[in-house]
Amino acid sequence: MENFITNMIAQCSWLQSLPKWVVVFGFQIFFSVLILFAFVAIFAMLAGYVERRVAGRIQSRIGPNRVGPQGILQSLADGIKVFLKEDVVPTAADPILFRIAPYFVFVGMFLAFVAIPFSAQWVISDFNLGIFYLLACEALVVIGIVMSGWASNNKWSLIGGMRSAAQIVSYEVPVSLTILMIVLWCGTMDIQQIILSQGPMPWHWHVFQNPFLFIGFFIFFIGSLAEGNRMPFDMPEAESELVSGYNTEYSGFRFIIFFFAEFANLYLIGAIVTILFLGGWQAGVLPEFFVSIFGAENPWIVALIKNFTQLFVFQAKALVLVFVIIQLRWTLPRVRVDQLMALCWKYLVPISFVNLLAISFWVVFVPEIGTKITAGVMTTFGAIIFIYFFYRVYWQLKFSKAKIRMNPFS
Amino acid sequence: MSYLGNIVSSVQTVFEGLTITFSHLFREPMTIQYPDRTPIPVKDTLPLRYRGFLDVQTDICTGCTLCQKACPIDCILIEAGKDPELGQRVMTRFAVDLSKCMYCGLCTEPCPTGAIRFTREFEAATYDVKTLVREYILNGEKIVPYKAPKK
Numbered sequence: 168m169e170n171f172i173t174n175m176i177a178q179c180s181w182l183q184s185l186p187k188w189v190v191v192f193g194f195q196i197f198f199s200v201l202i203l204f205a206f207v208a209i210f211a212m213l214a215g216y217v218e219r220r221v222a223g224r225i226q227s228r229i230g231p232n233r234v235g236p237q238g239i240l241q242s243l244a245d246g247i248k249v250f251l252k253e254d255v256v257p258t259a260a261d262p263i264l265f266r267i268a269p270y271f272v273f274v275g276m277f278l279a280f281v282a283i284p285f286s287a288q289w290v291i292s293d294f295n296l297g298i299f300y301l302l303a304c305e306a307l308v309v310i311g312i313v314m315s316g317w318a319s320n321n322k323w324s325l326i327g328g329m330r331s332a333a334q335i336v337s338y339e340v341p342v343s344l345t346i347l348m349i350v351l352w353c354g355t356m357d358i359q360q361i362i363l364s365q366g367p368m369p370w371h372w373h374v375f376q377n378p379f380l381f382i383g384f385f386i387f388f389i390g391s392l393a394e395g396n397r398m399p400f401d402m403p404e405a406e407s408e409l410v411s412g413y414n415t416e417y418s419g420f421r422f423i424i425f426f427f428a429e430f431a432n433l434y435l436i437g438a439i440v441t442i443l444f445l446g447g448w449q450a451g452v453l454p455e456f457f458v459s460i461f462g463a464e465n466p467w468i469v470a471l472i473k474n475f476t477q478l479f480v481f482q483a484k485a486l487v488l489v490f491v492i493i494q495l496r497w498t499l500p501r502v503r504v505d506q507l508m509a510l511c512w513k514y515l516v517p518i519s520f521v522n523l524l525a526i527s528f529w530v531v532f533v534p535e536i537g538t539k540i541t542a543g544v545m546t547t548f549g550a551i552i553f554i555y556f557f558y559r560v561y562w563q564l565k566f567s568k569a570k571i572r573m574n575p576f577s
Numbered sequence: 578m579s580y581l582g583n584i585v586s587s588v589q590t591v592f593e594g595l596t597i598t599f600s601h602l603f604r605e606p607m608t609i610q611y612p613d614r615t616p617i618p619v620k621d622t623l624p625l626r627y628r629g630f631l632d633v634q635t636d637i638c639t640g641c642t643l644c645q646k647a648c649p650i651d652c653i654l655i656e657a658g659k660d661p662e663l664g665q666r667v668m669t670r671f672a673v674d675l676s677k678c679m680y681c682g683l684c685t686e687p688c689p690t691g692a693i694r695f696t697r698e699f700e701a702a703t704y705d706v707k708t709l710v711r712e713y714i715l716n717g718e719k720i721v722p723y724k725a726p727k728k
């Protein structure tokens with residue numbers, strides 16, 4: 168990178184007129200944005216495709232399978248179609264707010280990616296208030312959503328925007344309290360430190376450390392779903408009530424931006440839950456193992472292999488969570504607004520307060536060995552639930568006497 | 578105690594729901610990918626007496642025009658007359674306008690030989706309604722009507 172930039176400066180005369188740090192930062196920002204944008208775009212396309220295929224199979228359909236091999240290019244076709252639509256701005260809409268609102272949503276999502284560590288070294292910015300920063304980015308998104316709802320000058324959009332605001336403000340409380348639990352548990356707000364305080368194996372993960380963190384995991388997961396407007400909490404865009412919620416009036420490129428933000432958020436939920444509770448990129452001995460397999464000597468290559476292994480471990484966990492979120496969407500019906508609020512204020516908030524108190528006591532009074540014992544017990548419990556899940560799936564298949572088709576592409 | 582009960586029942590039902598939807602990933606989809614990705618053509622899966630397009634087997638048609646008279650909406654057109662070369666009556670045109678046909682089957686009933694009958698073809702979508710007029714005697718052929726052998 169250093170050599171590359173020096174070369175660039177030597178070749179371009181207009182770069183020489185700038186101070187060197189400006190050029191270095193400029194390039195770093197440029198490439199980070201480029202890589203992240205490519206990642207988000209590809210993820211949004213693939214997740215859109217996978218979501219529709221999974222939805223199809225869950226509803227005994229097949230899903231898109233005509234565009235490209237097995238319909239893999241369907242998202243691309245849809246993207247091109249939306250892109251070519253006329254960009255309509257309603258006459259009565261607030262012209263400035265309507266135009267900038269999507270960018271607030273998108274920038275909010277995008278800024279959160281800056282603090283996500285994909286591996287031990289691959290993180291754009293690792294700073295000591297990382298987790299706090301993620302919460303702050305979430306707030307920027309809600310500004311964008313309310314702005315788009317208000318600026319559209321359409322009652323459905325406005326109701327969608329207000330619902331989103333109410334939802335995020337309420338669910339921020341249990342989510343923040345749960346994050347506070349993690350912060351108390353590891354004694355740091357630095358995301359890399361939080362990951363380092365866990366380990367590669369399930370019994371090192373925060374989720375299985377003790378019963379309170381186990382409950383906290385589910386509270387955080389539910390709260391993130393609600394903050395991200397995912398089913399079963401997608402009140403802001405409830406199709407059956409609000410047409411499409413806050414993005415009703417949008418078309419063309421601005422609609423794509425909302426769409427991207429939605430899928431970026433889907434990934435973010437998976438990634439943040441992985442970081443806080445499921446050990447992040449911790450891969451244990453795998454990186455050393457792969458390095459020895461390839462017999463790499465060059466420190467550059469060694470670092471590359473190590474980081475790639477960690478990246479894959481991280482992505483695997485995050486994508487499993489993304490899959491669970493997608494599956495939840497096609498499993499549960501949408502909740503009512505009053506149920507949404509009741510769930511938050513009557514259940515999640517009190518439970519997370521109790522959790523927070525319990526964790527504080529635990530951190531102060533319970534010795535190391537006690538945590539080891541509960542970690543073992545909780546991991547066994549988690550494993551039992553996991554196995555029982557698949558046993559139930561097997562039972563459902565047997566009970567319904569359905570014809571089995573294991574091939575997902577058919 | 579309904580507070581704890583609510584928590585327990587919601588956890589249980591969500592868990593159960595997830596197992597059901599997960600099991601659906603391994604079930605066979607119900608979709609029939611009509612028209613091009615079916616194991617056998619859909620036409621062949623229909624019952625034998627399905628009322629699809631009409632078909633006329635011209636070599637056993639007696640040219641009696643009973644079907645033409647039976648049709649309540651005049652879809653069938655038969656042109657027949659004496660041919661000077663052969664010195665006998667021949668049919669020169671037998672057309673059925675499938676765009677008008679309502680598949681009532683009244684034409685098939687009086688036919689003495691069963692020459693006019695239903696097939697299982699049903700895909701009538703077309704860009705031009707005129708293509709739905711089916712001609713059963715092509716290229717100006719002259720069909721000598723069938724005569725049942727004397728006993």
Ligand code: SF4
Nearest residue numbers: 648678679681682684
């Ligand atoms: S099926 Fe009915 S409508 Fe069709 S040609 Fe025969 S008599 Fe006419």
Ligand code: SF4
Nearest residue numbers: 638639641642644688
């Ligand atoms: S199809 Fe049957 S009813 Fe019609 S003209 Fe021929 S023999 Fe007569």
